[in-house]
Amino acid sequence: xxxxxxxxxxxxxxxxxxxxxxxxxxxxxxxxxxxxxxxxxxxxxxxxxxxxxxxxxxxxxxxxxxxxxxxxxxxxxxxxxxxxxxxxxxxxxxxxxxxxxxxxxxxxxxxxxxxxxxxxxxxxxxxxxxxxxxxxxxxxxxxxxxxxxxxxxxxxxxxxxxxxxxxxxxxxxxxxxxxxxxxxxxxxxxxxxxxxxxxxxxxxxxxxxxxxxxxxxxxxxxxxxxxxxxxxxxxxxxxxxxxxxxxxxxxxxxxxxxxxxxxxxxxxxxxxxxxxxxxxxxxxxxxxxxxxxxxxxxxxxxxxxxxxxxxxxxxxxxxxxxxxxxxxxxxxxxxxxxxxxxxxxxxxxxxxxxxxxxxxxxxxxxxxxxxxxxxxxxxxxxxxxxxxxxxxxxxxxxxxxxxxxxxxxxxxxxxxxxxxxxxxxxxxxxxxxxxxxxxxxxxxxxxxxxxxxxxxxxxxxxxxxxxxxxxxxxx
Amino acid sequence: xxxxxxxxxxxxxxxxxxxxxxxxxxxxxxxxxxxxxxxxxxxxxxxxxxxxxxxxxxxxxxxxxxxxxxxxxxxxxxxxxxxxxxxxxxxxxxxxxxxxxxxxxxxxxxxxxxxxxxxxxxxxxxxxxxxxxxxxxxxxxxxxxxxxxxxxxxxxxxxxxxxxxxxxxxx
Numbered sequence: 001x002x003x004x005x006x007x008x009x010x011x012x013x014x015x016x017x018x019x020x021x022x023x024x025x026x027x028x029x030x031x032x033x034x035x036x037x038x039x040x041x042x043x044x045x046x047x048x049x050x051x052x053x054x055x056x057x058x059x060x061x062x063x064x065x066x067x068x069x070x071x072x073x074x075x076x077x078x079x080x081x082x083x084x085x086x087x088x089x090x091x092x093x094x095x096x097x098x099x100x101x102x103x104x105x106x107x108x109x110x111x112x113x114x115x116x117x118x119x120x121x122x123x124x125x126x127x128x129x130x131x132x133x134x135x136x137x138x139x140x141x142x143x144x145x146x147x148x149x150x151x152x153x154x155x156x157x158x159x160x161x162x163x164x165x166x167x168x169x170x171x172x173x174x175x176x177x178x179x180x181x182x183x184x185x186x187x188x189x190x191x192x193x194x195x196x197x198x199x200x201x202x203x204x205x206x207x208x209x210x211x212x213x214x215x216x217x218x219x220x221x222x223x224x225x226x227x228x229x230x231x232x233x234x235x236x237x238x239x240x241x242x243x244x245x246x247x248x249x250x251x252x253x254x255x256x257x258x259x260x261x262x263x264x265x266x267x268x269x270x271x272x273x274x275x276x277x278x279x280x281x282x283x284x285x286x287x288x289x290x291x292x293x294x295x296x297x298x299x300x301x302x303x304x305x306x307x308x309x310x311x312x313x314x315x316x317x318x319x320x321x322x323x324x325x326x327x328x329x330x331x332x333x334x335x336x337x338x339x340x341x342x343x344x345x346x347x348x349x350x351x352x353x354x355x356x357x358x359x360x361x362x363x364x365x366x367x368x369x370x371x372x373x374x375x376x377x378x379x380x381x382x383x384x385x386x387x388x389x390x391x392x393x394x395x396x397x398x399x400x401x402x403x404x405x406x407x408x409x410x411x412x413x414x415x416x417x418x419x420x421x422x423x424x425x426x427x428x429x430x431x432x433x434x435x436x437x438x439x440x441x442x443x444x445x446x447x448x449x450x451x452x453x454x455x456x457x458x459x460x461x462x463x464x465x466x467x468x469x470x471x472x473x474x475x
Numbered sequence: 476x477x478x479x480x481x482x483x484x485x486x487x488x489x490x491x492x493x494x495x496x497x498x499x500x501x502x503x504x505x506x507x508x509x510x511x512x513x514x515x516x517x518x519x520x521x522x523x524x525x526x527x528x529x530x531x532x533x534x535x536x537x538x539x540x541x542x543x544x545x546x547x548x549x550x551x552x553x554x555x556x557x558x559x560x561x562x563x564x565x566x567x568x569x570x571x572x573x574x575x576x577x578x579x580x581x582x583x584x585x586x587x588x589x590x591x592x593x594x595x596x597x598x599x600x601x602x603x604x605x606x607x608x609x610x611x612x613x614x615x616x617x618x619x620x621x622x623x624x625x626x627x628x629x630x631x632x633x634x635x636x637x638x639x640x641x642x643x644x645x646x
Contacts, residue, residue: 013626017607018503025501029560032501039564043498043571048633050494051578053601055586131507136606291515336478337522381515437478437521 008038012045122147123181124160124168127463128283128385132156132172150177153189159283159385165198166213167463169284192219192233192280208260209267210240212249217284219277231257231274233281241267285318286357286463288440292380294361309366314380314444319358319405322462328352329404330397331390331459339393339420339433347397350390355462357386358405360455361442367450375429379445384460387439392457393418401457416455418446481521484530485514490579491531492538495572499542499561509545513538535569577643578636585635593628600625 011028014020020028032042122145132140135152146160153172160168164181174189183203184191195202195213204211204220209228211220216235222228230239230252238249239258243265250267252258259270274281274297282296290296295313308315328349333339335348350356365376392401395415402412421430431454432445446454492513497506516537524533539561546558586594599605611621 009630010626013629015501016497016503020501026557028501029557033560033563039567043567044637045633046494046498047571047575047578048582048629048636050490050497050575051582051636052597052629052632054490054575054579055582136609138605291512381519383515434519436518437481438518441515441518443519 008041009045012042016045016049122163123178124162126158127161127167128157128159128169128288130157130283130289132158146178148178148180150175157280157283161463162199162202164202165196166193166202167195167284168193169280171280186220186222186228188222188224190219190221190276190280192277192284193217194284195235206242206260208242208262210242212238212240214238216254218252219274219281221276226262228260229257229270229273229276230259231272231277233274233277239267241265282316285321285359286385286460287316287359288383288385290316290380290382293378294380294382294444308362309364311365311368311376312378314361314363314378314446316382317360317362319360319407319457321357322355323358323404324355325350325352325404329390329401329459330392332393332397333391333433333435334389336435336437336439339391339418339435341420341422348390350459354389356389356459357462358401359384359458359460361444361458362453362455363446363448364453365448365450373450375447375449377445377447379443381441381443383438383441384458385440386461386463388435388442388458388460390459391433391435391442392459393433393455398455398457405457405459413453416453418454418456478521481524481530485517485534488531488534491572491575492534494575495535495568496538496542498568498571499539499564500545505545509538509541512545513541516541531573535565535572539565574640578640581636581639581643582632585632585639588635589628589631596625597628 008028008031011020011024011031015025015028028042031038033039124146126140126142126144126146129140129142133154133156134140135154137154140153140156140158151170153170153174153176155172157169157171160170160178162168162181166182168184169192170176171190174191175187176189176191177185177187179185182199182201183205185205187207191204193202193204193213194217195215197215200213200215202213204213206220206222206228207226209220209230211218211230214236216237217233218235218237219231219233220228230237232252232254234254236251236253238251239260240249241260241264250258255272257270257272258267260267278296282290285296287296293313294316295310296316297308328351330347330349332342332347334350361382363376363378367373392398395417398416399412399414406412418431418433420432429447431447432443433456434443435441436443442456442458444456448454489510493506493510496509496513497503500506500509513534517534520537524530542561543558546561586597589597596610599610600607607621607625608618611618614621616624
């Protein structure tokens with residue numbers, strides 16, 4: 001091997017290690033682009049690297065050390081087919097797709113058959129992972145069990161479902177310590193939590209604050225300077241200043257926020273600002289990923305469809321979660337494919353008794369001074385963590401379903417129907433709503449005129465508790 | 476092709492698509508994002524797939540579009556060069572990616588010839604993505620010594636695979 005070849009090999013290996021800066025990458029591309037031998041070496045090395053990743057994850061003994069809260073011996077880490085880190089992020093998605101399309105059998109082969117015993121020490125399970133890596137760049141995967149200990153999330157988002165029923169989304173970079181099934185310490189970063197009745201009393205501690213949940217949804221962030229912000233989306237929490245001798249907790253209600261700093265000995269009220277939680281909250285609510293012009297509104301008393309207009313985004317409102325409708329629900333779209341109009345009596349129905357969570361997606365444009373009549377268009381894609389069981393788009397069906405899923409305090413507008421392209425019509429300007437084969441992804445291309453709006457109600461299978469989920473997977 | 480077969484074909488091509496995208500982007504982090512985007516597009520457009528067409532061509536073509544879209548989105552001068560690099564490399568990259576599966580088969584035998592210690596090391600690096608710094612610390616080596624050791628092991632394996640691969644293609 002010549003010196004030139006050797007330095008090219010080093011450059012390629014550094015690229016594979018993710019260690020190149022833009023200049024070095026440009027140099028590599030230049031060399032590979034102009035020389036056939038260099039190109040061959042480059043492609044060979046990548047092929048070998050990819051093969052190494054594919055082979056080595058499966059053919060060698062598992063690591064036994066447990067460096068932090070992530071349990072290396074958890075069922076899915078030792079059996080997932082997509083083991084190599086470069087595709088870790090698609091692993092959960094692929095598993096999600098496969099679960100739906102190929103049924104349980106395939107998923108079972110991805111997961112270990114061992115059901116956790118009663119004395120399993122884990123206190124939480126990673127139920128969603130979106131591009132999540134720890135500080136050592138080790139991918140955090142969906143299905144990993146967590147035992148008490150420290151968890152460093154270098155980047156990405158994870159959702160942890162505690163065995164107590166509490167669900168916590170964490171946005172990296174974050175440093176947390178899991179104490180037990182009812183308590184975590186947030187040292188740095190952003191978390192959002194939804195706490196069902198079974199986990200009332202769940203505690204989030206920081207250096208400056210002690211937050212106790214009273215059955216709610218809330219967000220806590222700790223900045224680099226140690227400042228703690230607590231924002232309550234629903235219900236209420238109590239917050240104590242750590243180290244304070246007064247002992248009187250501050251009650252923080254829905255739509256309120258408080259702050260604790262190193263400098264102040266008290267808990268001070270602050271502006272209700274949900275922006276810091278806009279990434280973590282969707283994961284908490286069961287949304288895996290969004291792309292394109294879509295934004296997710298954290299709940300709060302002021303956020304309802306009537307008062308939120310946006311010319312550039314489809315806005316997502318989480319509605320009711322875990323509802324079991326007593327009657328059948330008529331829906332416009334249930335099976336993968338594009339939504340087309342059908343007669344009312346031909347609508348598909350969702351049988352009664354299925355536990356669902358509903359989301360309202362809205363595109364509501366307003367006229368601007370410069371373009372008072374301009375028709376607006378947005379495209380977006382949203383992937384839910386659980387299968388979509390029905391999509392409702394027509395005014396009459398939206399109204400019908402509001403009795404079950406709507407907020408009784410909101411005056412829903414009318415008409416607001418999505419207008420799909422009639423067969424054979426080639427003019428532009430029609431709405432397109434596609435439910436993907438994975439049954440979890442919705443692709444939207446919507447047009448609205450000013451003062452008009454499009455709304456869709458998306459019904460998603462409700463979350464199960466993590467314990468139930470593990471049992472289902474391992475049957 | 477049924478939707479089951481389509482998803483299985485998607486699952487089977489993941490390694491190859493990753494190799495393909497990685498070679499066009501020369502950036503493992505971006506390659507991971509683009510692979511994910513490609514998968515989403517493949518799912519979304521499952522209905523457009525022609526039943527008698529080659530799934531591989533369909534998937535590579537989708538990936539190529541996603542790579543170019545990614546490069547265009549970044550809108551940096553240097554990337555104009557990168558775009559033409561990716562366009563030019565795409566056909567040979569596809570051939571390379573298709574050969575990945577064969578290499579995977581050959582590599583198993585090559586890994587078996589390594590010492591247990593080296594096998595464990597490779598597993599940590601590739602199977603678990605443990606950083607070079609952590610590996611070095613575990614073994615009381617410097618990061619650059621650990622890098623060298625990994626390079627040497629990789630080169631041994633690459634040479635072994637290459638040798639067996641050439642034997643296979645010439646035989």
